[in-house]
């Protein structure tokens with residue numbers, strides 16, 4: 415029997431074959447911390463008696479969740495992380511540089527890497543054929559000190575998507591379809607491996623959306639084989655030498671195969687308060703939206719801002735609907751300015767915020783009022799997620815969000831495309 | 832272990848356990864612990880007694896990787912978390928901070944029931960109802976970490992992972 419992509423990467427790391435169900439200790443290539451989980455990781459690191467990180471250029475600290483800081487306590491946490499970076503020589507990605515997962519995929523994550531991050535959406539790196547997985551602060555603290563972590567090799571659910579997606583349908587709709595079908599715990603402890611000709615034709619930004627949300631079905635990793643698209647993406651960021659082809663064996667042993675006929679997909683929306691509560695956008699017509707948020711590590715890339723700009727050109731947001739747009743990284747922001755997208759979005763009534771997590775996690779920058787509804791391109795709509803337990807968060811693609819910002823209610827983007 | 836049941840539903844997310852609006856308290860754990868599970872049951876944190884049990888349904892602890900979720904549950908005094916199933920990162924974090932997690936059929940337990948739990952033997956007695964529920968002990972690798980009192984103690988003791 416051949417190996418799945420997860421088994422391939424993990425076996426290469428150990429230089430011996432491992433299979434689903436095996437436990438082993440692996441060498442870690444990259445560690446990620448952010449400003450919410452980082453301070454605890456630093457404290458645990460010190461409690462463990464470590465003084466040095468295993469490889470300073472492979473440990474990246476991000477100030478992104480509260481960026482810029484809205485409170486003194488958070489500013490103090492930022493100071494602690496800056497100090498730790500200075501002490502250990504670790505890489506610091508400071509306020510304004512962008513969201514951890516976006517910056518990692520631009521400059522750090524490479525095919526074949528094992529990346530452990532103290533953030534659940536670390537899975538985003540799976541789009542680059544890296545075994546990228548989320549853990550808690552203590553696991554990452556140990557990883558930073560020893561350069562090692564333990565893992566159980568996961569069984570794999572192969573997502574096989576074939577055919578072209580219709581106009582108005584995006585990878586966000588595909589992943590919402592998968593989560594809606596599998597359920598929020600449908601892939602717990604498992605790997606999701608995305609493949610088929612729909613994925614092969616997909617851009618890297620769109621692939622990153624799939625990997626990013628694998629965790630919303632409970633998955634440990636969301637993996638995509640590396641190919642010429644991966645190679646071009648790495649080249650764009652000056653990392654051509656990091657390219658390696660890694661793909662699953664043709665006779666890999668999958669736990670199950672989830673087939674998608676991509677041409678039958680429609681624009682979808684995840685309704686409050688779970689990501690698997692998925693309905694077609696067309697069925698939610700009439701749902702008033704007080705705030706539209708386009709951004710996050712799911713959908714805040716250049717491709718997303720380009721789509722939003724093309725849909726909002728010569729239009730204005732609905733008078734009762736705030737439109738908050740946040741580029742996922744400094745690089746994305748600069749490219750969006752150069753391409754004229756930011757001007758178009760501002761003219762449409764958008765409010766642009768500094769690169770970072772912004773409204774996504776309810777810390778600052780767009781907290782909802784009681785009873786208010788937000789349509790967001792983010793990945794989570796749990797009760798209290800965006801800062802107010804009395805508000806309601808719906809999740810959609812950028813196209814659905816942009817269309818809804820104009821009409822003031824949830825709108826199927828195919829009505830306006 | 833003996834204590835009282837605090838009952839919660841399915842899909843108790845880390846946003847319910849340690850909410851984003853208290854993000855600024857993450858370096859002040861005693862304060863953060865006062866808000867543990869506040870949006871799911873505001874009575875839990877102020878009233879739970881040491882040794883009580885947090886009992887959930889399916890997919891307990893889904894969402895973010897914040898280890899503050901199991902830490903604050905432990906700080907409130909819970910002796911263990913019981914659920915039909917757990918989200919992966921929460922489960923691993925709970926073990927790492929030395930909070931026992933038990934995957935079992937929780938449907939028969941109600942709020943206020945007294946439970947008697949034999950962790951090593953895999954047996955839960957609901958003293959109030961007079962029923963017994965069994966569960967599979969956790970995987971060896973994690974069991975070793977939990978037995979050492981969590982990951983920090985495990986690594987300090989062995990100098991490395993000693994999971995097999």
Ligand code: SF4
Nearest residue numbers: 535710711771774775
């Ligand atoms: S954008 Fe949202 S989901 Fe992504 S890392 Fe930031 S808070 Fe987490």
